[in-house]
Amino acid sequence: MTLTIVKNATCTFCGCVCDDIELHADEIRIVETKRACSLGESWFKNHTAEHLYPDALIDGHPATVDDAVEAAADYLLNANMPLVYGMSNITCEAQREAVALAELIGGVVDSHTSL
Amino acid sequence: MTCTLGEVKNRADFMIYWGGNPAECHPRHFTKYSLTQKGKFTPNGRKDRTMVLVDIRETPSAKAADVFLQIRPGKDFELIGILRALIKNQRVNEAMVAETGLPLSKLEELVAMMKAARFGVIFFGMGLSMTRGKHMNSAGVLMLAAEMNAFTKFVAMPMRGHGNVTGADVVMRYTTGYPFGVNLCRGYPRFNPGEFSTVDLLVRGDNDACLVLGADPGATMPQPAIDHLARIPTITLDPKVTHTSRLSRVHITTAATGISAPGTAYRMDEIPLPLRPALKSPYPTDEEVVRRIREAVARRPAWLPERNGEMVV
Amino acid sequence: MGFVGLLGCVMLRITGGKVYDPANNINGTIQDVCMDNGRIVADVQGGRTINATGMVVFPGGVDIHTHVAGAALNFARAMTPENQRAAAKFMHTKTTRAGIGGPTPTTFATGYLYAGMGYTTVVEAAVPVLSAKHTHEELRDTPIVDKACCLLMANNEIVMDLLEKGETERAKDVVAWLIWAAKVYGVKAVNPGGVTAWKWGKDAKQVHEPVHGYNKVTPGKIIAELAKIVDELGLPHPMHLHCNNLGAPGNVATTLETMKVLEGNRAHMAHLQFHAYGGDDWHTFRSEATQIADYFNKHKNLTCDAGAVLFGNAVTITADGPWQHLLYQLTGRKWGNLDVENETGCGIVPYTYKGSNLVNAVQWAVGLELLLLIDDPWRVFLTTDHPNGACFWRYPEIIHLLMNADARKERVKKLPAKALSRIVLADLDRQYSLYEIAIITSAGPARALGLTQKGHLSVGADADIAIYNQNPDGEHMFRYPRYVIKAGEIVVEEGDIKNVRDGHEFIVKPQYDPKIEDFLKPVFQQQYTMSFENYPVELERVHGLQQVKIS
Ligand code: SF4
Ligand SMILES: [Zn+2]
Numbered sequence: 009m010t011l012t013i014v015k016n017a018t019c020t021f022c023g024c025v026c027d028d029i030e031l032h033a034d035e036i037r038i039v040e041t042k043r044a045c046s047l048g049e050s051w052f053k054n055h056t057a058e059h060l061y062p063d064a065l066i067d068g069h070p071a072t073v074d075d076a077v078e079a080a081a082d083y084l085l086n087a088n089m090p091l092v093y094g095m096s097n098i099t100c101e102a103q104r105e106a107v108a109l110a111e112l113i114g115g116v117v118d119s120h121t122s123l
Numbered sequence: 124m125t126c127t128l129g130e131v132k133n134r135a136d137f138m139i140y141w142g143g144n145p146a147e148c149h150p151r152h153f154t155k156y157s158l159t160q161k162g163k164f165t166p167n168g169r170k171d172r173t174m175v176l177v178d179i180r181e182t183p184s185a186k187a188a189d190v191f192l193q194i195r196p197g198k199d200f201e202l203i204g205i206l207r208a209l210i211k212n213q214r215v216n217e218a219m220v221a222e223t224g225l226p227l228s229k230l231e232e233l234v235a236m237m238k239a240a241r242f243g244v245i246f247f248g249m250g251l252s253m254t255r256g257k258h259m260n261s262a263g264v265l266m267l268a269a270e271m272n273a274f275t276k277f278v279a280m281p282m283r284g285h286g287n288v289t290g291a292d293v294v295m296r297y298t299t300g301y302p303f304g305v306n307l308c309r310g311y312p313r314f315n316p317g318e319f320s321t322v323d324l325l326v327r328g329d330n331d332a333c334l335v336l337g338a339d340p341g342a343t344m345p346q347p348a349i350d351h352l353a354r355i356p357t358i359t360l361d362p363k364v365t366h367t368s369r370l371s372r373v374h375i376t377t378a379a380t381g382i383s384a385p386g387t388a389y390r391m392d393e394i395p396l397p398l399r400p401a402l403k404s405p406y407p408t409d410e411e412v413v414r415r416i417r418e419a420v421a422r423r424p425a426w427l428p429e430r431n432g433e434m435v436v
Numbered sequence: 437m438g439f440v441g442l443l444g445c446v447m448l449r450i451t452g453g454k455v456y457d458p459a460n461n462i463n464g465t466i467q468d469v470c471m472d473n474g475r476i477v478a479d480v481q482g483g484r485t486i487n488a489t490g491m492v493v494f495p496g497g498v499d500i501h502t503h504v505a506g507a508a509l510n511f512a513r514a515m516t517p518e519n520q521r522a523a524a525k526f527m528h529t530k531t532t533r534a535g536i537g538g539p540t541p542t543t544f545a546t547g548y549l550y551a552g553m554g555y556t557t558v559v560e561a562a563v564p565v566l567s568a569k570h571t572h573e574e575l576r577d578t579p580i581v582d583k584a585c586c587l588l589m590a591n592n593e594i595v596m597d598l599l600e601k602g603e604t605e606r607a608k609d610v611v612a613w614l615i616w617a618a619k620v621y622g623v624k625a626v627n628p629g630g631v632t633a634w635k636w637g638k639d640a641k642q643v644h645e646p647v648h649g650y651n652k653v654t655p656g657k658i659i660a661e662l663a664k665i666v667d668e669l670g671l672p673h674p675m676h677l678h679c680n681n682l683g684a685p686g687n688v689a690t691t692l693e694t695m696k697v698l699e700g701n702r703a704h705m706a707h708l709q710f711h712a713y714g715g716d717d718w719h720t721f722r723s724e725a726t727q728i729a730d731y732f733n734k735h736k737n738l739t740c741d742a743g744a745v746l747f748g749n750a751v752t753i754t755a756d757g758p759w760q761h762l763l764y765q766l767t768g769r770k771w772g773n774l775d776v777e778n779e780t781g782c783g784i785v786p787y788t789y790k791g792s793n794l795v796n797a798v799q800w801a802v803g804l805e806l807l808l809l810i811d812d813p814w815r816v817f818l819t820t821d822h823p824n825g826a827c828f829w830r831y832p833e834i835i836h837l838l839m840n841a842d843a844r845k846e847r848v849k850k851l852p853a854k855a856l857s858r859i860v861l862a863d864l865d866r867q868y869s870l871y872e873i874a875i876i877t878s879a880g881p882a883r884a885l886g887l888t889q890k891g892h893l894s895v896g897a898d899a900d901i902a903i904y905n906q907n908p909d910g911e912h913m914f915r916y917p918r919y920v921i922k923a924g925e926i927v928v929e930e931g932d933i934k935n936v937r938d939g940h941e942f943i944v945k946p947q948y949d950p951k952i953e954d955f956l957k958p959v960f961q962q963q964y965t966m967s968f969e970n971y972p973v974e975l976e977r978v979h980g981l982q983q984v985k986i987s
Contacts, residue, residue, distance in 0.1 A: 014401040016967040020381045023283035023391035024149050024156070027970045033401040038382070045150035055379035057402040061364050065374040073407065073415075076375045080334065081419035083356035083372065087332030089308055093321050094338025095291035096284075098360075099386025099398065100573065102409035103287075103294040106336055109417040111307045111534050116330070118321045119291035120284070120338065121303040127566065129777025129965040134635060156965055163593075163778075163963050241636070269771055272761060276637040278775065296513045297505070297543050297574045300520040300536035311525035311534045312542075314517055387569065390966075393507055395569040397970055425530060 009034040019044055020097070021051035090115035124268040126244075126278045127392045133162035134276075137240030141177040141264065142199060143248020143282045146184040152282070153187060157246075173236060177202070192233070195224035199251050202230075203263035207270060209234045238274045248282040283391040286337070286380065290389040325351045334416075335359045336409060337380065341367035360409050375412050378404030386410060446924055447472045447483025453493040453903060456874040459883070459892030463871045469493060471899035474923040478895050486926075488903050491918055494874050495891050496556030496900030497831075500881035501676070501706050501741045502822045503753060504546045505560050505574035505583075507567040508774060508782035512753050512823075513540045515772050516786055519749065532933050533579075539751045539786075539823040547579035548933050549829045554902030554917040556939075557582045557882070557890050561624055561676065561706065562754070564588050564776045566964075568618035568973050575941055576979040580927055582898075582939040584885070586676045587618050588780040590625030590658050591632040594959055599661055600653045608665045610956065612948035615671075617972035619943045621984070622673040622885075623666050624706075627680050627756045628658035631781045634761075641681055643693040655680050656697045663701035669946040670986045672886025674702030674739070682707075682756050683763070685715040688724035692731055695738065704884055705732075707743020707821035709803040715858075721795050722858035723802045729809035739884040740810070741819040744803025744834055746826035747791045753784045754824060760785050778963050789826075794858075797851040799825075801859035807838055808864045813875040814883065831877070836911035838868040873910075887942065887984070899924035940980040947986075 011034055018027040019041075026048065032040035037056040041049045064076035071079075084090045092110040095103050096119055110117035131138070138157060145152040153159055158174055165171040176188035177199075185191040194202055202223045208215045209230060220227050237243055247264045264279050271277035283289050292302045299305045301314035304321070317323055321340070324330050325348035332355055341349055342365065353370040360377045361368060368374035378384035383404030387395050407415075450469040455462050470480045503509050513520070516539070523538025526545045535545030550558055563571045563585045575583045589595065589611060598607040615623065629647030630640035638648040643656040659677065666675040679694045681687035691711040705711070714724040732738060752763060760783020764771035772784035789796040803825065810816040818835070822828035837844045841864070848862045856862065868876075882891025889898045901921040907913035920928035927935045953968075960968045975981065 012401060014399050016969045017399040017401060018381055018388060018396045018970070020286040020388045020398070022149050022285065023289060024151050025287075025388055025390040025394075025396055026151055026155060027396045027967050028155075031399075031401040035403075038401055047150055052382060052401075055362055055382045055402070057383060057404055059405045061376045063376055063406065065364070065368065065371075067372055068369075073375060073412070076373050077412065077415045077419050080358040080373050080375070080416045081423065083332045083358060084334060084416070085420050085423055087330070087356070089324075089330050090332040090334065091321065091324060091330040092334045092336065093340065094336040096288035097286045097337030097380055098409040099287065099380055099384060099388060100290040100294050100395070101386040102336065102413055103291050104298065104573075104577070105410055105413040105417060106334075107295060107298045107305075108533070109334070109413055109420065110305075111528050112417055112420050114308050114310065114528075115332075116304070116306045116308070116319050116321075116324060117295065117299075118305070118319070118324075119295070119303045120288050121292060124771070124773045126773075126775035126781070127777045127965070129566075129963065130635065130775045132965055133777065133963060269764070269773075272637065276635065278773075292514075293510060293570065296510050298577060299534070300513055300523075300540075300542045301517060302514050307528065307534055310527040310529075312520075312536055314520065387573070389570075393511075393570070394566060394966065395573070396966060397569075397974065 019048040019051065021048050084113045084115070087113070087115070092117040095119040124265060124272065124278050125280050125392070127394055128156040128390070130278070131157050131244050132160045132165070134164050134242040135244045136165065136171055137173050137236060137243040139175045139177060139245045140184065141245055141247045142251030143246060144178070144182040144184045145282065146187060147182065148284070149282060158187060175233060175236070190233070192225055192229065195222065198223045199260050200263060203260065203267055205230060206234060207267050210238065210270060210274065237271060237277070240275055243271060243275065243277040245279040246282050247279065249284060280392060287388040289391055289393055290387065293389055293393060322348050331355050333357045335367050335371070336413070337361070339365045339367050341365065341370050360412055362406070376406045377409045377412055378406050380409070384408040447480040448921070448924060449480055449483060449485045450488050450493055450901070450903065451485055453488030453491045454906070455493045455893065456870055457495060457893040458871055458875045458879040460894055469893055469901065471921070471924040474899055476893050476895055476897045476899050486903070486919060490906060491903050492870060492906055494554065494902045494904065495878045495893055496902050496920070496922065497554050497877045498881040498885065498887070498891055499550070499555055499558040499819060499828060500704070500817050500885060501561045501743070501819045502558050502828055503560065503562060504558060504822070505543065505578060506563055506571040508562065508753055508784065509540055510574070511772055511774055512751050512784045515770055515784060516540065516751060519751070519786065531936050537829070539749055539827050543574050543577040544579060547581055551580040551920050551922065551927050551933065552931060553829060553831065553915065554904070554920050555581065556900035556920070556922050557887065559885065560585045562586065562588055562626065562782070563618060563620055564779045565614050565618045565971065566776050566779055568620065569977055572619065572941070572973060572977050579936050580922055580939055582942065584621035584942040586622040586624035587615055587620040588626055589614070589623050589662060590628035591780050593632060593778045593963065594956070596629070596632065596647070596650065596653050596658065599657060600650050604661055606952070606955065607661065608668060609948040609952040611662070611665050612669055612946040613952050613956065616945050619973040619975070619978045621942050621944055622671060622676055623662060624676040624678070625659060625662050626678040626754065626780065627682065628655040629653065630655070630680055630756065634781060635775055641690070643680065643690060643697065656694070659694060660697050663698055663703050667701050671944060671946060672984055672986070673884065674704050676704045676706055678706045678754070678756065679711045682710045682754070685713055685717050685721045687711055687713050688727055691728060695731060695735060698737065699735070700737070702737050705738055705740035707819065707825065708740040708806055709743040709745060709799065709825065710821070712802050712806060713798070718795055721798055723798055723805060723860060725802050725805035725809055726860055729806060733811050739815045739817070741817040742803050742807050743819055743821040743825050744807070745789050745796070745799040746820065746830050746833055747789045747796065747800060748826065750787050750789060750826055751784065751823045752787045754782065756783065763787065777965065791850065792852060794852050794854055797855040798858050801848070801855070801861040804837055804844065805859065805861050805864065807876070808866045813872045814880045816876060817881045817884065818876045832911045832914035835873055835914050836909065839873065839910040841865050841867050938980050940982045941978050942982050942984050943978060944984050944986055
């Protein structure tokens with residue numbers, strides 16, 4: 009397996025958002041996390057490139073992403089007051105999409121901050 | 124009265140960590156940004172700095188502190204008020220001081236240290252901002268730092284928690300004008316913390332569908348909120364099948380932020396940083412899935428705010 | 437959705453309108469304007485025709501100095517939920533995104549508000565390198581208008597340290613490298629040296645005294661060197677300067693001193709209104725617009741924008757930390773301050789200009805006085821330093837006052853009696869013509885910015901056009917354009933946003949020695965807290981990017 013080295017990688021586990029991490033990864037997992045603290049290290053090593061989970065679940069049953077997207081769209085559009093919640097472990101690009109979606113479905117959008 | 128972390132690194136000779144346990148929750152905060160880091164005007168690192176820790180219990184962070192002040196739980200607001208009075212040489216109520224669990228002499232020492240600083244900083248953590256009177260406490264600390272500028276340079280900064288919560292704040296602010304809890308039901312942004320905050324909404328049972336992104340409320344929220352999430356159609360996007368996924372009608376697995384998903388995350392001081400994923404995920408990113416849901420919604424007959432019969436001009 | 441406007445190759449003809457195109461000396465002539473594929477063309481066959489009989493045709497407005505995107509503004513949005521609640525609401529529709537107006541509008545609303553007023557290009561005047569990625573993200577979601585950014589430079593410690601050591605050549609390479617790293621268009625100097633001093637709680641008030649922490653570097657030296665660097669790099673826009681001592685009584689001396697330092701170089705003096713005061717303190721505060729205008733009229737190397745004040749709510753938000761602290765002490769209002777490592781800082785104080793307040797009355801007069809006393813409209817432009825002096829969407833109120841001496845004099849009568857001896861506005865009879873309004877709102881700023889395809893209607897220019905119903909009430913006329921055309925497409929019709937498309941962002945790439953990175957990297961690692969490699973803005977982050985050639 010080829011080993012990839014990514015320099016100046018960014019850890020998003022805590023609010024420090026350290027961007028000086030050197031990651032060593034084979035195709036499946038990250039094997040080394042230079043300069044990361046122990047929390048960062050376990051965050052990086054806790055996620056792999058394996059297909060460990062079904063792509064999607066509808067009512068607990070495996071489904072395609074396409075079907076899950078359509079089901080999600082139906083539920084959200086049919087609701088009177090849908091909520092879009094969380095946002096802390098996703099990228100800003102995803103957050104930006106989330107606000108646009110909340111607007112389109114006429115919902116509430118909220119993050120962990122309000123907890 | 125705040126700054127980016129590099130200002131702390133380069134200039135701060137005095138720091139208060141209030142209501143947080145950085146040694147365990149933000150492990151590299153001391154070494155990368157603040158206490159032990161060597162900066163332009165703090166060439167000797169730790170030796171050039173004094174650190175005070177204010178907390179309700181002695182955490183491992185206390186070992187790093189020069190002074191540890193153990194405050195009685197829930198007395199932060201009182202202590203902020205006392206310090207604000209002391210810096211202005213105003214008399215303080217001794218009974219009130221006694222309630223904080225700290226002797227007046229200690230507090231006077233603290234104020235003397237604050238005033239003697241060249242550049243002081245207060246980092247306030249969850250313990251301060253998330254407990255009783257949280258908004259009042261944060262506002263109070265910011266006022267204290269602002270008022271200290273009559274004597275010397277002083278700033279205050281929240282120690283924000285998980286991942287990219289700062290980014291969420293930033294993005295919501297420029298798109299909607301408000302940092303969190305934004306209600307778009309009437310077709311324009313409304314903000315009313317308490318009314319439109321997630322836990323309040325869910326506990327009251329106001330929502331009739333929920334999209335959960337990068338969070339696991341099923342594991343962390345109060346039970347009545349979780350019960351409501353299980354009752355309504357909940358949709359969860361997460362790199363793993365979580366507690367929340369299990370109570371959801373729809374779960375979609377996504378790539379992990381910064382590990383296999385590219386993009387941007389904000390540091391607690393609102394500095395944007397690019398993500399450099401080291402792995403290729405078999406799953407789509409959150410960004411892609413949310414966009415696809417948005418496009419799927421857009422293909423359906425549109426919801427327009429007029430539907431609620433409340434046009435606003 | 438507000439994300440992508442579909443680009444069509446639409447042909448369009450405007451016929452019957454009185455055209456004001458000062459760059460081509462066209463002063464109200466009735467003639468056709470044709471466009472195709474986003475550009476002005478000599479003629480079109482077919483396509484839509486707008487009958488503009490009884491209307492006036494202007495090149496789209498260009499705002500040379502405003503604050504509409506970035507960390508500081510976004511900080512202000514968080515500070516003022518009460519403003520947001522009171523502000524105009526923007527509804528989600530099939531074409532537009534939801535948003536909020538007011539003094540610190542949301543990004544989408546900003547685009548709609550500017551376009552709705554006939555403005556099609558705006559310059560965000562204060563961008564730190566460290567958070568430039570954020571500014572570009574906000575600009576991406578600022579629809580319709582084209583954008584450009586000025587980079588905050590006069591308190592950059594790496595540059596200042598080099599000036600201290602006399603290494604001006606290297607400083608030039610660093611400046612050029614930073615411009616490209618931030619993906620910006622121009623260079624802005626704010627309170628040179630004063631923001632750095634503020635990081636120790638000090639200010640830099642004397643043009644020729646060393647900045648706190650330095651021996652040789654004075655504000656004057658920073659100003660002179662940066663102006664020279666910008667000229668030598670051949671940037672299309674000269675150094676954009678916010679002088680020291682903003683807002684302070686008696687700062688006219690500083691401003692005159694500064695303008696002397698600039699002799700021999702080009703410079704753009706930002707929001708000159710805030711720098712034209714006499715008096716020794718707030719009690720003796722008075723206008724020195726005459727003195728400033730006299731000097732300015734004789735020195736053709738300079739351009740300026742007004743930074744005019746209107747009575748009402750504003751949010752003062754500048755990279756001038758010390759001034760903001762002073763304002764906070766004066767008003768007792770909320771104060772936000774944000775210092776940005778090694779580069780700059782900013783302060784934010786919500787503020788209300790009151791007609792009954794002597795100081796505010798003088799400030800209001802000074803902005804108009806400068807616009808009336810500076811004789812060459814090609815060198816003074818309409819701004820309010822939004823949201824500092826007033827909100828940009830109130831420009832039509834100023835236009836009305838410029839065009840109508842009677843209305844102005846009526847308003848002067850309502851000022852506090854004490855103010856009248858401190859200003860000269862009541863004695864000024866000049867009235868702006870439509871031609872001159874087209875210069876100060878479009879042709880002039882476009883030329884000063886070096887944006888050759890903006891501010892005029894020559895063949896090949898960007899087809900950005902505002903069409904107004906002619907009306908003796910300038911305020912009404914300019915508040916509600918009949919049509920606004922952006923890149924050849926009708927985006928606003930009778931006040932409604934009809935069509936949303938994304939604008940461009942202009943950037944430049946000045947020349948530098950690539951080896952400068954070998955010098956920068958170690959210094960950076962010592963002074964900053966992020967990785968050097970993560971510091972520059974990636975090209976993909978600038979949406980609608982258009983690189984402007986350097987001469
Ligand atoms: S490496 Fe450690 S301190 Fe840095 S962001 Fe990750 S978890 Fe936080
Ligand atoms: Zn400005």
